[in-house]
Amino acid sequence: MAPEMYSLIAVFVAAVAFVVYRSLIGAHEYRKFHGTMLVNCPENQQTVAVDVASARAALTAMFGKEYVELNQCTRWPEKEDCDQGCLRDIQAAPEQHSVWGIATRWYEGRTCVYCHRTIAPLSHLDHPPALISFDGKIVEWKGVQPERLPDTLSAAQPVCWNCSVIEGFRREHPELVTDRCREH
Numbered sequence: 001m002a003p004e005m006y007s008l009i010a011v012f013v014a015a016v017a018f019v020v021y022r023s024l025i026g027a028h029e030y031r032k033f034h035g036t037m038l039v040n041c042p043e044n045q046q047t048v049a050v051d052v053a054s055a056r057a058a059l060t061a062m063f064g065k066e067y068v069e070l071n072q073c074t075r076w077p078e079k080e081d082c083d084q085g086c087l088r089d090i091q092a093a094p095e096q097h098s099v100w101g102i103a104t105r106w107y108e109g110r111t112c113v114y115c116h117r118t119i120a121p122l123s124h125l126d127h128p129p130a131l132i133s134f135d136g137k138i139v140e141w142k143g144v145q146p147e148r149l150p151d152t153l154s155a156a157q158p159v160c161w162n163c164s165v166i167e168g169f170r171r172e173h174p175e176l177v178t179d180r181c182r183e184h
Helices: 003-033 054-062 087-092 099-107 146-154 161-172
Strands: 036-040 047-052 070-073 130-132 138-140 157-159
Touching (some): 036 087, 036 099, 047 054, 047 087, 099 146, 130 161, 157 161
Antiparallel strands (some): 036 047, 047 070, 130 157
């Protein structure tokens, strides 16, 4: 091969490596800001649920810039023109504000109140665990309004997915359940 061909291949490989590298940076930025986040609103100090424009953050990161903005907030549309001061907290520690991260940390090391088995780590590909809320109802943690999650978790008890299905059925259809262990 001619030296020009080697130079052309080297330039092509370098360009591909650069694009892959920048794509990885964008993917990291997307994962960092993806999903609902909880933060205290600087204006009223109440917990609000926000969504960061993670696709835009990823795209700008691919071009070597940092640009983070809100895509949605539970105080919108009334306060849509706020200065988005809550972003400073999110940028400083996004994993601390992620609803998924908050739930993951809460379930970590806990056992189901019914079967006493350790609750498996949260997974996007598996059945979500539930909880017994302060009013005694069994609900999936994903069913709790995000801005109410911290208060709900502070008074809740963990329930594995299997037990949430069983106990839900037991509560909904007690006439169909024969509990041999409880009869004796």
